[in-house]
Amino acid sequence: MSTARRRPVDAAEAPPDWDAAQDALADAAVRLALERSGEAGVRLRAAGIAHPETRGMAGLREVAVLAKDDLPDLQAAQPPFGGMLGVDLGVLRRIHRSPGPINDPEGQRSDYWRMAPAFRAAGFERGDVVLNTFSYHLTPGGHMMDAGLRAVGCVVVAGGVGNTSAQAAFASQVGAAGYVGTPQFLLTLLDRGRDEGIRSTFRRALVSGAPLPHDLRRLLEEGHGVSVFQAYGTADAGAIGYECEAKDGWHVAPGIVVEVLDPGTREPCEPGGPGEVVVTSANPVYPLVRFGTGDLSAFRPDACDCGRTSPRLAGFLGRTGEGVKVRGMFVHPRQLAEALVGAPGVRRYQGAVTEQDHRDILTVSIEPRGDRLPDLDELAARLREVTRLRVEVRTVEPGTIPEDATPIIDLRERSPG
Structure with missing residues (x-):
């Protein structure tokens, strides 16, 4: 009160x-x-x-x-x-x-x-x-x-x-x-x-x-x-x-x-x-x-x-x-697609929102295409341009991301204020 x-x-x-x-x-x-x-x-x-x-x-x-x-x-x-x-x-x-x-x-x-x-x-x-x-x-x-x-x-x-x-x-x-x-x-x-x-x-x-x-x-x-x-x-x-x-x-x-x-x-x-x-x-x-x-x-x-x-x-x-709010900004699946679909070395991707010390973290996991490793710095710059947020980008092993995976998942615990 x-x-x-x-x-x-x-x-x-x-x-x-x-x-x-x-x-x-x-x-x-x-x-x-x-x-x-x-x-x-x-x-x-x-x-x-x-x-x-x-x-x-x-x-x-x-x-x-x-x-x-x-x-x-x-x-x-x-x-x-x-x-x-x-x-x-x-x-x-x-x-x-x-x-x-x-x-x-x-x-x-x-x-x-x-x-x-x-x-x-x-x-x-x-x-x-x-x-x-x-x-x-x-x-x-x-x-x-x-x-x-x-x-x-x-x-x-x-x-x-x-x-x-x-x-x-x-x-x-x-x-x-x-x-x-x-x-x-x-x-x-x-x-x-x-x-x-x-x-x-x-x-x-x-x-x-x-x-x-x-x-x-x-x-x-x-x-x-x-x-x-x-x-x-x-x-x-x-x-x-x-x-x-x-x-x-x-x-x-x-x-x-x-x-x-x-x-x-x-x-x-x-x-x-x-x-x-x-x-x-x-x-x-x-x-x-x-x-x-x-x-x-x-x-x-x-x-x-x-x-x-x-x-x-x-x-x-x-x-x-579909939109997920991250640090006060909505992030939509179509924005991730704009930045990543067709990008060199990207086979599949998935975004995840987590929270650490009351701060939102957006991480995008990339499943590489074949033997070609993507340029993570370039992908992070692409994502930042379309989302206007700092995004952490990492690679995962082939087969980690299901073909029908949700483009963005929200893993934050929620409790009302």
Whole structure:
């Protein structure tokens, strides 16, 4: 339990009838999708929805789910956004590219991804200096968090990825009270700073993009004195959930419809039952209807006493899709194929994600072709170029990797934060 004092809860986070608010959002999203999204319009009409009506969430039940893993093919067939963009391309603020590859639009609206409530719930305040360590290059993570921080009135240090010693020193020099990034990189920063005699000024952190096990949260909070909160969102849908001061589940963010569906039947899961997080968003720039994130979670069956009327998600429970998140970045099988299929000396390959000292490690095993040994340094460079991650590459004996092996396996132990 956090000792942070309770902040006032915004009315959007505590409507008197949450279900009615979700119904209204679902109807608004359907209306926008029929007007603006060719892709969603096809799925809606196939479900018998050709005109905007008051149906609420129940009206979504027959609409097919669009899987996030289908976006690269959709966008390749109809560039750049697969017929999903709801505005003219020229009115966008930015265009980003996430691993996949997936193109992500950013509209002109302030706090486009609706991250501000997550920062307020975590106790970030106007005037706080905050180090943002998510990438500002191509991927949208840095800008997602930057916009939310500025909406709260924080001063942003645009740190980005890497340069650990420099970031630790700079954050201390400017008295950064807050941190934004993965929990693993926060630990790296704090440990590096301690080793180099740099005094940390971090008091609180909003972390995302990677799991936060109990022992890592305890190490950050008790070992380093940083109060850590989690946020959950995607570049497609924006904020989906975040922790309040109770730090006991992720409250569904205002402005989005969230379902938890059985991956097989696509029926709603009972509270406590794990399923895929599926979102619907009334975003005029990028309207989404039943968008499958590929993330597994569950609705908590109990209520929170913080004053928010939103249900809570139980945290990250795994993935249904092909992508695996490594150090805050999705790695997809098609990326490994792009780097390795046809590469000299490579017969088969398989990626594996493990964890050591709370740090993700991506290792790609290579089964050589015949007597020709592959150049491991060249393969590592190829993989780094497509994944934007440091990858360890090793060779294994012929016959080690089955012909039908899963391209990427996740061997990390997971526990909710």
